[in-house]
Amino acid sequence: MEQKHLESSTMKTDLEAGNCSAAIHCHDVCRSYGKLKVLNNLNLTVPQGQIYGLLGPSGCGKTTLLKCIVGTLKISHGHITVLGKPPAFPGHEVPGRMVGYMPQDIALYNEFTISNTLWFYGRIHGLSSKETETRMNFLIDFLGLPQKNSLVRNLSGGQRRRVSLGAALLQNPQLLILDEPTVGVDPVLRAKIWQHLVDIVRGGQVSVIITTHYIEEARQANTVGLMRNGRLLAEGPPDAVMKQHNAATLESAFLQLCEDFDQMGSKQSPQGRLIDSSPSPDSMRDESREPILRKSTPEDIPKYKADWKVRARHVIPKWRNIAALMIKTMVRMRRMPGSLCFQFLLPVIQICLMCLCIGGDPKGIDVAVVNNESSPSAYSRSLLSFLDNTSVYQVSLSHSEAFAGIRNGEYWGVIEFGENFTSYLTKRMLQPRVSRDVVEGGSVHVWLDLTNRQIALMLQKKLHEAFEAFIETKLGSLSYMVAVPIKFEEPIYGKKNTDFTIFVTPGAVLSITFYLAVGLTALSFVLERKEGLLDRCWVAGVSSLETTLAHLFSQLFVISVQIILLLIFILLVFKIPNEGSLALVISLIVLQGVTGISFGLVISSAIDDEQSANQAALGIFYPNLIISGVIWPVECIPYPLRYLSLVLPQTYASEALRCIMYRGWGLSRMMVWRGFVVTLGWNTFFLMLATVILKLRT
Numbered sequence: 001m002e003q004k005h006l007e008s009s010t011m012k013t014d015l016e017a018g019n020c021s022a023a024i025h026c027h028d029v030c031r032s033y034g035k036l037k038v039l040n041n042l043n044l045t046v047p048q049g050q051i052y053g054l055l056g057p058s059g060c061g062k063t064t065l066l067k068c069i070v071g072t073l074k075i076s077h078g079h080i081t082v083l084g085k086p087p088a089f090p091g092h093e094v095p096g097r098m099v100g101y102m103p104q105d106i107a108l109y110n111e112f113t114i115s116n117t118l119w120f121y122g123r124i125h126g127l128s129s130k131e132t133e134t135r136m137n138f139l140i141d142f143l144g145l146p147q148k149n150s151l152v153r154n155l156s157g158g159q160r161r162r163v164s165l166g167a168a169l170l171q172n173p174q175l176l177i178l179d180e181p182t183v184g185v186d187p188v189l190r191a192k193i194w195q196h197l198v199d200i201v202r203g204g205q206v207s208v209i210i211t212t213h214y215i216e217e218a219r220q221a222n223t224v225g226l227m228r229n230g231r232l233l234a235e236g237p238p239d240a241v242m243k244q245h246n247a248a249t250l251e252s253a254f255l256q257l258c259e260d261f262d263q264m265g266s267k268q269s270p271q272g273r274l275i276d277s278s279p280s281p282d283s284m285r286d287e288s289r290e291p292i293l294r295k296s297t298p299e300d301i302p303k304y305k306a307d308w309k310v311r312a313r314h315v316i317p318k319w320r321n322i323a324a325l326m327i328k329t330m331v332r333m334r335r336m337p338g339s340l341c342f343q344f345l346l347p348v349i350q351i352c353l354m355c356l357c358i359g360g361d362p363k364g365i366d367v368a369v370v371n372n373e374s375s376p377s378a379y380s381r382s383l384l385s386f387l388d389n390t391s392v393y394q395v396s397l398s399h400s401e402a403f404a405g406i407r408n409g410e411y412w413g414v415i416e417f418g419e420n421f422t423s424y425l426t427k428r429m430l431q432p433r434v435s436r437d438v439v440e441g442g443s444v445h446v447w448l449d450l451t452n453r454q455i456a457l458m459l460q461k462k463l464h465e466a467f468e469a470f471i472e473t474k475l476g477s478l479s480y481m482v483a484v485p486i487k488f489e490e491p492i493y494g495k496k497n498t499d500f501t502i503f504v505t506p507g508a509v510l511s512i513t514f515y516l517a518v519g520l521t522a523l524s525f526v527l528e529r530k531e532g533l534l535d536r537c538w539v540a541g542v543s544s545l546e547t548t549l550a551h552l553f554s555q556l557f558v559i560s561v562q563i564i565l566l567l568i569f570i571l572l573v574f575k576i577p578n579e580g581s582l583a584l585v586i587s588l589i590v591l592q593g594v595t596g597i598s599f600g601l602v603i604s605s606a607i608d609d610e611q612s613a614n615q616a617a618l619g620i621f622y623p624n625l626i627i628s629g630v631i632w633p634v635e636c637i638p639y640p641l642r643y644l645s646l647v648l649p650q651t652y653a654s655e656a657l658r659c660i661m662y663r664g665w666g667l668s669r670m671m672v673w674r675g676f677v678v679t680l681g682w683n684t685f686f687l688m689l690a691t692v693i694l695k696l697r698t
């Protein structure tokens with residue numbers, strides 16, 4: 001204790017003489033959450049090479065202050081320097097390896113082992129394998145952690161907190177910012193942690209700012225700051241604080257300060273003085289009392305400028321950080337094999353269901369047949385035999401039964417032949433002029449239930465096909481005489497009997513890839529931000545651009561597997577034709593996947609909670625699917641909406657994919673390249689937007 005007192009006295013002399021540089025300096029700092037003013041013109045100085053204990057009741061703004069110091073929260077007024085420069089100053093390794101930050105939230109990846117966690121931060125801080133291994137062994141032993149292969153999710157609350165502390169200590173940072181590191185830690189280990197902090201600051205190179213609810217343990221700090229309602233009531237060596245208030249413990253000194261403060265009202269609370277300059281009325285007026293920590297004035301605030309080269313280097317993403325984040329994502333995926341399989345199989349399941357269920361001809365449709373011809377050789381019987389039996393199920397009935405049945409919804413149509421159908425049809429073929437009655441009697445009469453357009457269209461198509469086949473077979477060279485005078489020649493592109501599946505598949509493949517990618521990424525930042533992981537990575541020196549790129553590259557791996565499986569199914573199993581270049585097909589689908597990832601990243605960076613992120617992802621699903629002309633042609637969309645449709649990411653892309661697959665076109669065709677251009681444009685826009693939002697929000 002005596003030694004402590006001596007240290008404090010030395011500090012006093014140094015600071016008074018202005019010899020002691022500040023590791024952290026906060027001047028007139030204000031920060032609000034909406035209308036709630038949390039930091040209120042706060043001044044604080046953490047001297048270099050010392051432990052600073054920040055004390056205060058719950059909700060007084062300690063965590064907010066630490067977040068402002070590390071730069072994850074922006075201040076609304078005032079000025080902060082950390083190790084000589086403002087946080088996030090270009091070229092300054094704050095955030096970065098100079099700072100070890102242990103946030104109040106545990107902020108650890110649950111799917112990581114202890115070893116994964118420390119390796120992850122080791123990679124980000126650029127430690128060599130040997131350095132990481134040595135530090136890891138020391139920290140596991142020092143913090144009494146279980147086996148390094150233990151999964152974080154299986155650790156107790158106290159053990160997780162210790163791993164979190166280990167991650168902050170890993171790179172031997174110059175400044176340690178610890179938000180309640182000793183909560184839930186047993187007294188023996190608490191004493192050990194404090195002793196370690198005392199040891200590391202002894203050399204004068206390392207500084208520590210620590211918050212704790214155990215006020216008495218802060219007596220081991222060189223300086224304590226007592227905070228209340230966003231202000232610093234007192235700041236100085238613990239012994240001096242106690243002496244000032246004639247208190248035997250720091251806790252009672254603090255209680256007394258709070259009581260005095262409450263009586264005086266917060267307006268007059270002093271700032272930046274040794275010990276509180278006293279909430280007692282006398283001392284509040286005592287201007288002769290010299291502050292130990294020099295209160296800075298606006299003139300003291302230096303102007304910081306960075307060379308453009310340093311600025312440019314600062315924004316260039318570091319491959320080391322991207323690689324560390326990608327390895328992190330891969331490790332987490334490996335630990336969740338069920339989820340990974342689901343991600344790989346979901347698009348295949350979706351495309352299979354789509355090819356099986358959408359666009360095919362209706363099957364087993366009940367149709368009532370009223371045949372008034374009785375002869376076995378009648379043309380009506382022959383014509384009916386050409387009707388496709390898999391699609392149309394014929395039920396022979398009388399006229400009244402057939403109409404009763406269709407009205408009751410039992411049949412989709414009634415086909416009726418008059419009793420003279422054969423002779424009248426023959427007359428129509430052989431005689432140059434026939435009466436209207438002959439034409440009527442030689443026609444097949446059909447009544448349809450048109451409430452289901454697809455079924456009605458199919459019945460019309462099947463009847464025409466049956467008639468064509470019938471006249472071809474029965475009349476041979478004379479068939480042209482009764483043929484409909486419109487002839488559809490061999491198609492230029494596509495096949496004659498093409499079904500709707502062919503139209504819908506390219507757009508569906510793009511939509512499935514896009515929406516799965518949105519789903520994969522929309523929640524990634526939301527959960528990481530909520531658990532404090534995003535902030536922690538940022539303080540470790542990972543930039544927004546690096547985070548965005550790492551997510552993009554990792555998800556690219558997942559969507560590549562998804563796309564390979566999708567193509568195998570559509571091309572080989574469902575035999576969807578591809579007349580064009582497979583490389584172009586794959587490129588366009590991958591780029592659409594990237595659009596989905598980028599859009600997911602925008603949602604993820606802009607939205608804070610899972611529910612809103614899910615709503616945003618789901619909210620765009622149907623409007624985009626419908627307006628993009630994926631399930632129904634764009635040409636059917638009314639004009640004002642069609643313009644909107646054309647700027648959406650999937651409209652031109654779906655058209656381009658259809659042109660490649662069914663027309664065999666290449667990039668020289670405008671309809672193909674504009675699909676690529678629009679997709680690339682959206683990719684760039686979404687990625688930049690996500691990076692900017694992330695940057696603004698950290």
Ligand SMILES: Nc1ncnc2c1ncn2[C@@H]1O[C@H](COP(=O)(O)OP(=O)(O)OP(=O)(O)O)[C@@H](O)[C@H]1O
Binds near residue numbers: 056058
């Ligand atoms: N994201 C936020 N949005 C709105 N208000 C917030 C937010 N974070 C904190 N606050 C409010 O700011 C005040 C200070 O919170 P802070 O977490 O800084 O307190 P603290 O001193 O660290 O408390 P504790 O010791 O319990 O951790 C509290 O009233 C809290 O409700």
